[in-house]
Amino acid sequence: MSIKPVKLIVIAGKKGRVTVKYPFQEPIVTPEFRGEVEIDPAKCIGCGACVRACPPNALELLESEKEIILRYFVGRCIFCWRCVDVCPVSAIKGTKNFELATDKFTDLYTLVVHTRATCELCGTPAETVRMRRYITEKVPISEEYITTCPTCRKKQFAEKIAMRKVGISELKK
C-alpha cells in the first residue's frame, strides 16, 4: 500500500518547490484583503463618526479641556473597515499592511490631536476648530449661531421670546 521512496522522489520532483520565501520576498495578498487603516491628519475633523461605528472601540475620542484626541489602537482593531465607510471627509483609508508585530505595547497607538473651540459667551469647551469650519461650509446659515454652545443658544432664544411677549421696557424692570 505504501508508496516506495523512489516513487515519492519522482512525485516530489514533478511538483517542485511549494514553500514561499516569505520574510525575504514580498507577501502575496489578495485584492480583497483588509489590513490596518490609515488616518490622514490633514483631512480629519475629529467628528467621532468612526468612533461610533467601531465595533471593538479601537478608535476612541479622548476629551480634555483644550484638546480632543482621536486614538487608534491597532492591537484591538478587527479590520472591518467600517470607519472607512462612515468617514464624512474620507480621511480614513484602508491599507494592506499586516506586518504590525512589535515588542512594545505603545507602538500600536496612532494619535491625532485636535484643538478645541470654546463657546463665545460662557467659555465652555465645544467641538474641534475644524469641525466648526466643516459645518459652516456645509450649512452656511449656521455661521450666526455656531460660536455659542447649545445652553447659551437656548438662553438667547428664551430671552428673545420673552422680549416679544412683554416688551423690552417690562423685561428690564
Next chain:
Amino acid sequence: MSLKSSILKKSPWVFHLNTGSCNACDIEILDALTPYHDAERFGVKLVVSPRHADVILLTGPITVESLPKVINAIEAAPRPRIIVALGSCGSGGGIWHDTYSTIGGVNGLLKILKEKGIEVDAVYHVPGCPIRPEALLYAIALIKGIVSKKREMKIYKAE
C-alpha cells in the same frame, strides 16, 4: 543570560496556548506550520508541553475561567520565556475587551503575573483578526532578528 544570546542561536520551540479564542488564530498557526509557509525553516517546532517551550503562542482574550490554567502553563515554561500574543483578542482584548468574563488581553494578564511574582522576559504583540500566517512568520523573524520593526507610535498634530 541575556535574551539575545539565548534565543537567537537556538530554535524557538513554541507552545500553543488557547485561552478561549474562536479558533481562527489557532487554524492560522497550523497553517504557518504547513509546507506552504513552513515555519520550521526558522527552527519552529510545536511542542506538547510548556516545559519544553521557549515561546508561548497565546490566542484568545483570556477568559476568567481559563485564567488559572494559563498562569500554570506560563509558570511551567522555563526562563527565558517569551509570550507572543496573537490576534486582536490576545494583544488588546479584541471585541471582548470590556466584557465581564474576560480580563482584556495580555496586558491584564501581565498585571496578574506581576502580582504573583512570575517574570516574563519579552512580550510580542501580533495584531490581526485573524492573523495571517505571514504575520506570525514575521513575528518569529522579528524575535530571531531577521527583519526589523516597521510599526512605531505615531502622533499627529492636526491644527
